[in-house]
Amino acid sequence: MVPVSLRMKKIADMVSVSSVADIGCDHGFVSIYLILEKGLKYVIAMDINEGPLQRAKEHVGRYGLTDKIDIRRSDGAKELKKSEVNGAIIAGMGGRLTIRILSNSLEIFKNMEEVILSPHSEVFLVRRFLSQNGFDIIDEDMVIDEEKYYPIIKCVYKDDNVKTDLSDIEEEFGPIIIKKKHPVLIEYLRDKEKKQKIIADNIRNNLHGEDEKKILKLKEIEVGLKQTKDLLIKLEER
Numbered sequence: 597m598v599p600v601s602l603r604m605k606k607i608a609d610m611v612s613v614s615s616v617a618d619i620g621c622d623h624g625f626v627s628i629y630l631i632l633e634k635g636l637k638y639v640i641a642m643d644i645n646e647g648p649l650q651r652a653k654e655h656v657g658r659y660g661l662t663d664k665i666d667i668r669r670s671d672g673a674k675e676l677k678k679s680e681v682n683g684a685i686i687a688g689m690g691g692r693l694t695i696r697i698l699s700n701s702l703e704i705f706k707n708m709e710e711v712i713l714s715p716h717s718e719v720f721l722v723r724r725f726l727s728q729n730g731f732d733i734i735d736e737d738m739v740i741d742e743e744k745y746y747p748i749i750k751c752v753y754k755d756d757n758v759k760t761d762l763s764d765i766e767e768e769f770g771p772i773i774i775k776k777k778h779p780v781l782i783e784y785l786r787d788k789e790k791k792q793k794i795i796a797d798n799i800r801n802n803l804h805g806e807d808e809k810k811i812l813k814l815k816e817i818e819v820g821l822k823q824t825k826d827l828l829i830k831l832e833e834r
Contacts (some may be wrong), residue, residue, distance in 0.1 A: 598625055598628050598629040598632055598633060599625055600625050600626055600629050601741055601742075602739060602741045603687075603714070603739050603741040603746050604614065604626050604629075604687070605629070605689050605755045606737055606739045606746075606748060607626070607712060607748055608626050608629050608630055608633070608634060608685075609716050610636070610681075610712050610735065610737065610748060610750050611630060611634055611636065611683060611685070611712060612710065613636075613681075613682045613708075613709050613710055614636055614637045614638070615636060615637055615638040615639065615640075615680075615681040615682055615683065615684070616630065616636065616639055616640075616681050616682075616683040616685055617630065617639075617640045617642055617673060617676050617680075617681050617683075617684045618630070618639055618640065618641045618642065618684075618685050619642050619643075619670075619672060619673055619685065619686045619697060620642070620643055620644075620686060620687065620688055620689055620815065621641035621643050621649075621652050621667075621783075622623065622640055622648045622650025622652070622688070623648065623651050623652055623655060624641050624648075624651065624653070624655045624656055624665070624667070625655060625664050626685065626687075627639040627641040627652070627656070628655060628656060628659050628661060628665070631661055631664050631665060632659070632661075636664075637664070638665075638666075638681065638774045638802065639664065639665045639666070640665075640666045640668055640676065640680065640681060641656070641665055641666070641667050641668065641679075642668050642669070642670040642672075642675065642676070642800055643669065643670070644668065644670065644671050644672070649667055649668075649669055651725065652667055653667045660693065660755075671700075672696070672697035672698060672700055672701060672741060673697060673700070673701035673704050673705070674701060675703065676704055677704075678703065678704055678707055679707055680812075681708070681782075682708055683708050683709055683711065683712070684705065684708055684710075684711045684712070685711075685712045685713075685714075685805075686698070686711070686712070686713050686714075686715075687712070687713070687714035687715075687748075688714065688716060689715060689716070690715060690716065690717045690718060691715040691717050691718030691719055691720075691721045691722045692718060693715075693723045694713055694715045694722050695721060695722060696709075697730075698725065698741065699725075702729070703722055703807045705753065706730075706753040707753075708752070708753070709751050709752065710734070710750055710751070711731075711750075711751050711752065711753075712748065712749070712750050712751075713748070713749045713750075714746055714747065714748045714749070715737070716744075716746065716762075719747050719749075719768070720764075720767040720768045721768075722749065723749065723762060723766070723767045723770065724762070724767050725759075726749070726751050727759060727760040727761070727762050728739070728759055729756070730753055730754055730755050730756040730757070730758055731749050731751045731752065731753050731754065732751060732752055732753075732754045732758075732759075732760065733749055733750070733770070733771060733772060734750050734751060734752055735750040735769045735772060736748060736749055736773045736778075737751065737769075737773070737774075737778075738770070738773050738778050738780040738784070739780060739782075740780055740783065744828065745780065746768055747769075747807055749770065759808070765823070765827060766794035768808070769781060769827070770807055774827070774830075774831070776786040777831045777832075781831065782828065783833065784822055785827060785828045786828065788824050789821065789824045789825060790807050792817055792820055792821040792824060795817050796814060796817045796818060796821060798812060799814045799817065800814065
């Protein structure tokens with residue numbers, strides 16, 4: 597068994613092409629999993645830092661996969677050539693860094709059959725970037741791993757002239773995840789609703805006089821709480 601987390605296994609299991617670039621490969625186990633468990637023919641394991649690359653090199657050697665996994669130092673996808681692989685994974689980074697990597701090598705990603713993303717923050721910005729740059733979200737998943745929630749986005753470039761209009765809710769939670777009425781999203785929203793109620797109650801209990809800052813914060817929380825409740829009602833409808 598290749599030691600990958602539930603989150604990384606879910607990400608790897610979304611791959612449906614024969615070769616990928618694993619951008620930000622860290623220890624290299626996802627690249628190894630893709631070859632041994634998913635049957636990919638070729639993986640390029642890329643990272644900007646020498647330390648993770650050395651660990652990846654050791655692990656790839658230990659599994660005897662040096663002929664199928666190319667270890668490459670790269671800032672994002674800058675050292676990737678056009679059509680060298682037909683897919684990519686960018687996971688475990690913030691949303692803004694994910695967008696920077698996509699932007700810096702946009703023509704490379706446009707030429708791929710699929711790109712799988714799992715940013716751990718500001719996911720709404722990533723979905724917005726995709727919708728405004730001709731990418732189509734073709735599948736999504738969501739997983740809870742070690743008490744944290746992670747969305748996974750599978751996309752493909754379609755056309756610069758085609759802009760997908762996502763609502764604020766779709767940007768934040770994912771159009772396909774919502775459509776699937778994903779059980780992990782429902783769990784996440786229930787947890788979020790509880791936290792929003794606690795925060796709102798705490799503000800109300802400590803609201804003395806005309807504290808404009810607290811009043812504005814309370815209104816903001818109440819708007820968010822209504823949004824959470826409305827989406828939960830929609831998802832829990834049979």
